[in-house]
Amino acid sequence: MTTTTDASGTVTADDVRPRPASPRRRWLRRGLPVAAFAVLAILPFSTVDLPALLPGQVNSPGSLQLLAICLVFAGLAATYDLLFGRTGLLSFGHALYVALGSYTVNVAVTKLGLALPAALLLAVLVGLVVPALLGAVALRVNGIAFAMVTLATAQLGSIVVMSDPGRLTGGEEGLPLSPDAIPGFLSGVANTANLYWLALGYLVVVLAVIAWVVESEPGRVWQAIRENERRMSVLGLPPYRFRLLAFVIASFLATLGGVVHLFLVGGSSPQITTSNFTLAFLVMVVLGGTGSRWGAMLGGVLYTYLDHRLAALGTSDAVAGLPEVLRAPLSEPLFVLGVLFIVMVYFLPGGLASLTARLRGRTK
Amino acid sequence: MSNVVLLALTGLGLGALYFLIASGLSLIFGLADVLNFAHGLFLAVGAYGTWWSSAHLGFGFVPAVVFGVVAGTATAVLVEMLLIRPLYRRTIEQVLVTVGLSLAGVALLQAAFGADPLTFPRPEWATGTTRIFGAIVPNDRFLLIGAAVVVLAAIQVFLRRTRFGLIVRAGVEDRTMVTALGINVRTAFTLVFAIGGAAAALAGALAGVYFGNVSPGQGTSLLIFAFIVVVIGGMGSVTGSAVAAVLVGLVQQFTSFYAAAGVGEASVVLLLAVVLLARPGGLAGRAT
Structure with a gap:
């Protein structure tokens, strides 16, 4: 934690205490996000055409599907940031919990014939118990060893x-969600807007929960653990318990994200279980x-959008005209990403969220 | 009996492959604190280099493998000098860069050679089998085990008998002290990347022989098990990696055969959990 010093170089009480923001800034901090989410909420009513950016009109099913996927991944990225950015836990196994949500609900309704509410309840249960058990073991070690255990x-x-045990998961083919199991308001191309709102709702819930816990007492302890772990244990706050709490909350939210992802793409694919999914x-x-309020969300939207749109760009006329040496790499979204x-790590280590601070610093 | 011999030799062959990848990872982590995700890329470059020089330049098996190893080593040295070195002492950023490299590099290989597995050129003698104690064992197992033993011996001689090896060993123990004594550790960084890159590229070429084909994602899945081997063996210890690689290879083969497919991987993960809970520093790690 940094504290500013006055001219004489001593730290005064005023400097340590957070300064009350000016009314205008406070309005901006509160009002801007509300306005942004309000705009996001009414997007399905917009017929604006953004030919280069989206596959069709904003409210066409293709565009809404893309936007919804971006929102889900924004939420999932925020849950990962709760571990990595807020608590300093480098996990290489976050994909497991997304897959847990997706496959639990899918297998329960498609293969075991459970009713959807029962399946959702099961996912909630599994999403709490599994991270608690695995986290309890994995968090016995720190740093790289923790990363390896999660991996x-x-x-x-x-x-x-x-390996498709008992023909339940569908193996490499994945498992399409049984159409009978989906409630009417979420099924069919005509209801893409509802799926979009579901994704938006998920993102809002994730951001709200994270904003709340980060401001709460455990949130402050997480930050303190990240800064100086030994001091926290000397103060009598066991890092293990607080880390486990962060791990369970983040994994549980990821499990919920997996469920939303399942409805959105209409099935579970083994791709969401791989280590590359976590690396994403x-x-x-x-x-x-x-560790910033909006950073992970922005990164999630940008990555997902580029991942989907670059694939389209790779087959577009502009790229097809390029010589083979340039065309082949550009048709691989992961190469561009x-x-x-790497460029970001070098030249903008704070990520997109640090851009505003940098610009402000430059104009001063 | 014949089953046991075959499983043991196959397990040792797999362990040899893990060791070739893990030895470099372990040295790089021990000295430079970099968890090198780009190691799978070095492996893939070795595999594709071998395949390419054999298919397009008409090289025989041994020259093709040498070509692949040189390509992998060159990639590793370039990565260290151009991308890792400028981020000296910022280990999280270094790890992130290697993550980016592994994503971009695999995608680039996929763009150049396609996503489908390519048939790997196997020499005549590697496709045959040998009878040992009544078991019919494919010859490629011996090739893998032999290569790993030679590499282990070479690394040990390098570490124990040469001046650079001394610097590397001292750097793994206490890098600050070595730097304070006025020795330039950065040359040693490049060196361990070169050694690790060469061993990984060799592993890539031999994995091609073992699996019979080469695909862009092959490195990534092998890398995960190599990471597990490094952690079980103790970070920074080459001998620990060798022991852990043999252990993991054998456990994986025997449990997959006598239980069910998938149980082999599960028991490896279980082994990792048990070792970490009993000895958080790994087999060769100092008890803390």
Whole structure:
């Protein structure tokens, strides 16, 4: 934590206490996000055509589907940031919990014939118990060893899903969600707007929960652990318990995200169990800026949008005209994203969220 | 009996592959604190280099493998000098850069060679089998085990008998002290990347022989098990990696055979959990 010093170099009480923001700034901080989310909420009524940016009119099913996926991944990135940015836990197994949500509900309704409410309840239960158990073991170690344990458990989950135990998960083919199981208001192309609102709702819930816990007492302890772990344990606040709390909250929210993702794409694919899926969250969070209010969300939207649109760009006329040497790499979204990511690490280490601070610093 | 021999040799072959990847990872982590995700890329460059020089330049097996290893080593050295070195002492950023590299590099290979597995050129003698104690064992297992033993011996000689090896060992123990004594550790960084890149590229070429084909994502899945081997063995210890690689390879083969597919991987993860809970520093790590 940094404290400013006055001219004589001593820290005064006023400097340590957060300064009350000016009314205009406070209005901006509160009002701007509300306005932005209000705009997002009414997007399905817009018929604006953004030919280069979206596949069709804003309220066409294709565009809404893309936007909804961006919103879900924004939420998932924010849950990853709760671990990495807020608590300093480098996990390589976050994909496991997304897959847990998606596959639990899918297998329950499609293969076991459970009613949707029962399946959702099961997902909530599983989403709390599994992270609590795995986290309790994994958090016995710190740093890189923790990263490796999460990587290994997630890999195990991936192998289980791929091996298709009892013909439940569909193996490499994935498992399409049974159409009978989807409630009417979420099924069919005509109801894409409802799916979009579901995704938006998920994002709002995730951001609200994170904003709330980060401001609460555990949130302050997380920050303190990140800054100086030994001091916290000397003060009698066991880092283990607080880390476990962060791990369970983040994993539970990711499980919910997996459920929303399931409805959105209409099935579970083994892709969401892989370590590359987790690495994508890491890239999103770093692109956007770690441990900031909006950074992870921005990174999630940007990454997902580019990932989907670059694939379209790769087959577009503009790229097709390029010589083979340039065309082949540009048709691989991950190549462009990987390079963009490295450039960001070098030249904008704070991510997109640090851009505003940088610009403000320059104009001063 | 014949089953046991075959499983043991296959497990050792797999362990040899893990060791080739893990030894470099372990040295790089021990010395530079970099968890190198780009290691899978070095491996893939080795595999594709071998495939390419054999298919397009008409190289025989051994020259093709040498070509692949040189390509992998060159990639590793370039990555260290151009991308890792400027971020000296900022280890999180270094890890992030290697993550970006692994994503971009695999995508680039996919763009150049396609996403489908390519048939790997296997030499005549590697496709045959040998009878040992009644078991029919494919010859490529011996190739893998032999290569790993040679690499282990070479790394040990380098670490124990040469001046650079001394600097690397000292740097793994206490980098600050070595720097304070006026020794330039950065040359050693490049060196461990070169060694790790060469071993990983060799692993890529041999994995091509073992699996019979080469695909862009192959490195990533092998890398995960190599990470597990490094953690079980103790970060920074090459001998620990060797022991852990043999252990993981054998456990994986035997449990997959006698239980069910997938149980092998599960028992490896279980092994990791048990080792970490009992000895958080790994097998070779100092008890804390």
